[in-house]
């Protein structure tokens with residue numbers, strides 16, 4: 001792999017991605033061959049936000065490779081509760097671990113962590129921004145369940161605004177030829193501008209829909225997501241959005257026989273349990289693919305690891321402040337400013353939001 005850290009799949013070449021997907025399949029067929037592959041290595045899982053699948057699937061992946069684990073899933077029990085900065089926590093933990101997996105509520109947190117880490121860092125979700133290893137899971141699932149990652153009509157239904165898995169998946173699949181995207185949500189929960197920009201840059205066809213019923217028949221893949229309650233400013237705003245899109249058996253009757261339904265989970269009420277037994281529902285198989293995807297990723301990253309703190313970047317646009325209140329620069333004020341010029345606008349290098 002030509003990268004040290006896994007922050008955004010955008011930085012991973014297609015060759016490396018193909019290799020990880022292929023290796024995940026090989027491990028799935030011969031898991032016993034890999035039981036000692038990472039013997040002697042330690043993974044730190046630093047989960048500042050709740051998780052079931054991602055954390056346990058990383059931990060299981062490392063244990064199945066013969067490695068060991070340290071970390072926390074309740075920062076309240078760590079020095080974070082005493083006011084320790086992200087930078088200090090990472091500097092310390094990267095002296096102990098060979099690889100760090102981090103989930104944090106602030107957007108750009110994994111990138112910030114990688115700037116102070118001696119060892120490779122994996123982004124396990126940074127707020128409502130990105131979730132590249134869920135996308136890896138989704139790509140492995142699609143490769144084996146659909147047999148291809150190109151020329152697909154992909155429906156994304158639910159919280160397209162706050163769903164980080166949606167953003168990472170669109171960014172990735174937009175790089176494959178012939179994919180078309182149907183983004184099904186209320187107008188309030190449409191994907192952020194940086195996702196649209198990515199579709200435009202890659203010349204992808206896309207459309208918006210407000211009806212799952214009207215759109216389902218044309219889809220090869222339906223990616224359902226829950227409404228992300230924790231990202232709403234108030235309970236009433238959340239209440240007004242929840243329960244709008246529900247996939248049930250009657251809608252499945254309108255879909256293609258080879259549709260594949262994916263969901264990063266957890267499910268709340270957006271897929272009825274009656275759909276679970278439909279052979280086109282793949283969201284529980286997806287969790288198994290995810291473990292093999294993470295085993296493959298860990299192997300590749302440890303094979304190529306480089307232990308050194310990346311060079312400190314110079315500040316760009318030092319006078320500008322990111323206006324996204326969920327950006328990591330709001331709380332970790334020592335971070336160097338990283339803005340990129342895009343036309344007349346400045347885009348924050350941590351959270352990808354436009355500075356006003």
Ligand code: NCD
Nearest residue numbers: 053054131165226264265266
């Ligand atoms: C997702 C996440 O945390 O973003 N879950 C996961 O990692 N499998 C989706 C979600 O929480 O809705």
